[in-house]
Amino acid sequence: MELRQTEQPGSARSAALAAEQGYVSTLYARLDVVRAEAEQALREAHGRGGTGTRQARIEREVTADEQARRLARLSGVERGLCFGRIDHRGIDGAAGETLYIGRIGLRDADYEPLLVDWRAPAAGPFYAATPNTPGPLVRRRHLHTRDRRVLDIDDEVFDLDGLTESDRRTLVGEAALLATLRRGRTGRMSDVVATIQTEQDRVIRSGLAGVLVVQGGPGTGKTVAALHRAAYLLYTHRRALERRGVLVVGPNPTFLRYIGQVLPSLGETDVVLSTLGGLFPGVSATAAEPSHQTARVKGDTRMAELIRAAVRGRQRAPRRGVRVETDGMVLRVGGAACLKARDRGRSGRRPHNLARRAVARDLLNALARDQARQLSRPLDDEDLAYARSALWEEDAVRAAIDEVWPFLTPQRLLRELFASPDALRSAASGKAGLSEAEQRALLRDPAAEWTVADVPLLDEAAELLGEDDSAARAMERAAERERRAEERYAQGVLEITGLSGQGFVDARTLAERNRDAGPLLTTAERAGEDRAWAYGHVIVDEAQELSAMAWRMVMRRVPTRSMTVVGDVAQTGDPAGARSWGQMLDPYVKGRWREERLLVNYRTPAEIMEVAADVLAEVAPEQEPPESVRDGEAPPRAVRVGEGRLEAELPALVAGELAAAGEGRLAVIAPTVRLAEIRRALPDAAVGAGPGTLESPVAVLTTTQAKGLEFDAVVVVAPSGVIAQSPQGGHDLYVAVTRATRRLTVVHEGPLPRMLERLRA
Ligand SMILES: Nc1ncnc2c1ncn2[C@@H]1O[C@H](COP(=O)(O)OP(=O)(O)OP(=O)(O)O)[C@@H](O)[C@H]1O
Numbered sequence: 001m002e003l004r005q006t007e008q009p010g011s012a013r014s015a016a017l018a019a020e021q022g023y024v025s026t027l028y029a030r031l032d033v034v035r036a037e038a039e040q041a042l043r044e045a046h047g048r049g050g051t052g053t054r055q056a057r058i059e060r061e062v063t064a065d066e067q068a069r070r071l072a073r074l075s076g077v078e079r080g081l082c083f084g085r086i087d088h089r090g091i092d093g094a095a096g097e098t099l100y101i102g103r104i105g106l107r108d109a110d111y112e113p114l115l116v117d118w119r120a121p122a123a124g125p126f127y128a129a130t131p132n133t134p135g136p137l138v139r140r141r142h143l144h145t146r147d148r149r150v151l152d153i154d155d156e157v158f159d160l161d162g163l164t165e166s167d168r169r170t171l172v173g174e175a176a177l178l179a180t181l182r183r184g185r186t187g188r189m190s191d192v193v194a195t196i197q198t199e200q201d202r203v204i205r206s207g208l209a210g211v212l213v214v215q216g217g218p219g220t221g222k223t224v225a226a227l228h229r230a231a232y233l234l235y236t237h238r239r240a241l242e243r244r245g246v247l248v249v250g251p252n253p254t255f256l257r258y259i260g261q262v263l264p265s266l267g268e269t270d271v272v273l274s275t276l277g278g279l280f281p282g283v284s285a286t287a288a289e290p291s292h293q294t295a296r297v298k299g300d301t302r303m304a305e306l307i308r309a310a311v312r313g314r315q316r317a318p319r320r321g322v323r324v325e326t327d328g329m330v331l332r333v334g335g336a337a338c339l340k341a342r343d344r345g346r347s348g349r350r351p352h353n354l355a356r357r358a359v360a361r362d363l364l365n366a367l368a369r370d371q372a373r374q375l376s377r378p379l380d381d382e383d384l385a386y387a388r389s390a391l392w393e394e395d396a397v398r399a400a401i402d403e404v405w406p407f408l409t410p411q412r413l414l415r416e417l418f419a420s421p422d423a424l425r426s427a428a429s430g431k432a433g434l435s436e437a438e439q440r441a442l443l444r445d446p447a448a449e450w451t452v453a454d455v456p457l458l459d460e461a462a463e464l465l466g467e468d469d470s471a472a473r474a475m476e477r478a479a480e481r482e483r484r485a486e487e488r489y490a491q492g493v494l495e496i497t498g499l500s501g502q503g504f505v506d507a508r509t510l511a512e513r514n515r516d517a518g519p520l521l522t523t524a525e526r527a528g529e530d531r532a533w534a535y536g537h538v539i540v541d542e543a544q545e546l547s548a549m550a551w552r553m554v555m556r557r558v559p560t561r562s563m564t565v566v567g568d569v570a571q572t573g574d575p576a577g578a579r580s581w582g583q584m585l586d587p588y589v590k591g592r593w594r595e596e597r598l599l600v601n602y603r604t605p606a607e608i609m610e611v612a613a614d615v616l617a618e619v620a621p622e623q624e625p626p627e628s629v630r631d632g633e634a635p636p637r638a639v640r641v642g643e644g645r646l647e648a649e650l651p652a653l654v655a656g657e658l659a660a661a662g663e664g665r666l667a668v669i670a671p672t673v674r675l676a677e678i679r680r681a682l683p684d685a686a687v688g689a690g691p692g693t694l695e696s697p698v699a700v701l702t703t704t705q706a707k708g709l710e711f712d713a714v715v716v717v718a719p720s721g722v723i724a725q726s727p728q729g730g731h732d733l734y735v736a737v738t739r740a741t742r743r744l745t746v747v748h749e750g751p752l753p754r755m756l757e758r759l760r761a
Contacts, residue, residue: 017150023100024081024082027114030106030114042064069269073104077102080145080194083142084102086125086126086140086141088138096138099116100115101116102116103193105120117235124201126140128201129198130198140158154175180192181630185711185741188259189261190261192224193228202596205229206229208241211593212595213581215598216568217568217599217625217626218734218738220602222568226541226566227248229564237536244536245270245535246536246538248540249538249543249554250275252704252705270523272535279455279553280455283450283455285450288451291441293438293441295574295576296575298456298547299549299550301549302433304549306434307461309428310423312346313427314405315342316403316405321335321337322404323400324399325396329374332370341363342404342405344359351465352405353408354466363401410462413465415446418446419446421439421443459553478525536560537562538557540554540563543584544567545578548587551585561589570620571735575726575728577728602629604738605631605741606632607632608628608740609627612625612738615734618730618755619730633742636745636746638746638748640747640749641747641748642749645749646678646718647678647681650682653715653745654685657743660713664713664742665696665713666697668715668717669701669714669715669736670700670716670718670721673725674717686699688701689701703733712741713744713745715747716744718748718749720750720753730755
């Protein structure tokens with residue numbers, strides 16, 4: 001049986017608190033010493049001056065860089081440095097070992113451990129122990145601190161002799177967890193190191209190799225567990241991952257901002273956060289597809305065949321040959337010679353742009369021979385080489401070569417393909433086998449902006465075309481950004497170390513020194529610029545939204561297939577998204593992916609989850625709803641407004657909900673077609689996925705934009721509209737009603753959809 005000991009008798013409790021305060025004070029004192037040492041080391045690294053060999057300078061800057069990172073890490077753990085303690089079972093009457101668990105590891109001057117990093121194996125039992133399976137522990141203690149003071153302790157004593165009753169939820173540190181969950185939301189996700197639950201801990205500490213799928217209903221902590229996993233993997237496999245980096249892919253920029261500060265708070269910087277639309281260097285796509293049909297077609301793997309055929313279609317052998325007018329002469333390459341050049345280009349199986357060299361050379365040779373013949377000049381190898389380079393300088397010659405085998409960027413290929421019904425028809429007629437309607441769905445204005453679903457297509461095209469000069473251009477852009485970032489970074493270093501304004505060195509000089517030694521790009525920065533970068537591990541959140549084409553792109557980024565795939569197939573909103581994990585993953589790791597399921601909902605109160613469960617039963621009856629960990633403060637409700645009255649009635653309703661939510665944040669979630677009206681009704685609200693969305697007390701969002709986010713109060717407007725908006729509308733409604741941490745209101749004009757019947761009661 002488990003004993004909770006928050007209610008200890010007064011004096012015993014004060015004594016325990018005082019003892020813990022003593023220990024925690026020792027920890028902070030040690031932290032101060034370690035910080036001072038790191039500051040000193042950084043000062044020394046900079047103090048060594050700007051002379052010496054390049055190698056020496058680089059070494060010095062690397063040391064300085066490491067010390068600066070170390071300092072940043074040490075500064076980041078001030079809040080909640082130590083949050084737990086575990087007491088091990090003694091052996092043969094001797095007392096067992098006691099360990100304190102915290103955000104980083106600390107040792108005393110004699111190198112004896114004072115504090116164990118939460119990611120270290122020794123901290124494992126703190127998260128893994130349950131009343132049924134306490135492992136080596138006799139007690140787990142949660143320490144609640146503010147600033148450097150211990151405010152409270154919360155004990156779980158595992159009585160080893162009399163375990164009778166199973167705690168179904170196996171909650172770790174229930175009091176600590178519930179206190180955390182009851183807090184108002186701030187608009188940013190925060191770390192949960194102090195209250196990680198056993199089932200989440202299994203996800204976090206699962207091995208690095210292979211594909212791990214984390215399937216779980218809304219609010220089960222998939223995202224938070226995945227981010228802690230990133231920190232854990234970087235800590236545990238630092239050598240393997242530091243050089244290659246970790247990529248986290250999220251559904252939209254707002255979501256990335258929402259989760260962005262969890263990783264720095266965990267001390268991790270070598271992580272690239274990206275949306276799918278940002279995975280192709282040089283393109284930053286956010287636009288959605290104009291229709292569900294277009295989204296579906298673009299996500300289908302037949303697109304790979306279409307693009308392959310489109311590239312082949314650009315490799316031509318004009319039957320009449322090519323003709324160039326230069327210097328008053330007409331030079332020709334016959335149809336047969338063109339065919340031969342093209343076939344030679346294809347036979348090497350090299351990517352299109354790389355094979356172009358050989359094709360161009362063949363054509364230039366043919367033109368040079370024609371020129372020599374017309375001028376009745378002999379042509380030895382040297383003459384031929386000279387003639388080739390002279391001809392290559394001529395625009396008309398290059399245009400003729402382009403007729404046979406043009407240089408293509410992925411952007412140009414797709415733009416021209418999607419703008420031309422003929423090109424589409426001819427590419428679609430082969431293996432791709434797209435119907436006429438499907439071809440029409442792809443047609444668009446060449447000036448249209450890139451959509452998120454275009455990005456995997458650009459990536460596919462880049463594979464077939466081979467590298468162009470985009471890497472070089474990206475490096476130039478990176479160098480410029482680097483120059484600007486260096487100064488900002490240097491200023492940051494000076495501020496962190498307290499050296500700013502003390503006359504040691506100024507930001508510009510520090511940045512200059514770095515520059516002299518060559519750019520010190522982090523792994524994350526180098527990886528983010530490089531399409532062909534192979535990451536050490538990739539985490540995909542809201543992974544159910546990825547189409548089959550998007551999976552092809554993501555898999556290219558991680559040839560080792562070391563991945564964490566996080567999502568919920570019951571929340572799939574994208575028409576090309578996943579119906580099952582096997583459907584998406586089996587083509588790459590058939591039967592070799594493992595799955596962990598998270599079953600407890602930490603976000604949505606039980607009363608709201610009942611409503612959501614009705615929706616789930618309708619739209620994905622094979623899925624189990626997660627079980628809520630806490631009860632709500634107010635029952636969810638439906639409010640009917642008269643036809644055409646929404647704009648008039650919404651402001652008061654939202655104001656009332658906002659007041660009831662206290663300091664909290666509110667989201668209005670609505671179908672796209674109603675946004676304009678809601679914007680008029682709530683002129684002060686942040687609308688859509690802009691930068692202010694997370695800060696504003698009231699945000700107006702579509703379900704797609706609300707994915708992965710949470711709010712104290714949620715007002716779902718026009719549920720029938722949400723359902724009708726897309727073939728996955730039921731899934732969208734499920735997402736919408738599960739965003740609330742405290743209050744849910746559904747506003748409807750017509751009859752309530754059947755799946756929300758419970759709200760009528
Ligand atoms: N162990 C925990 N301790 C404290 N808070 C937790 C814990 N696990 C989850 N939470 C909180 O529960 C909420 C939901 O977590 P999260 O967003 O990771 O869920 P999710 O499974 O990704 O949800 P969805 O599928 O709806 O996007 C967050 O506020 C998170 O901080």
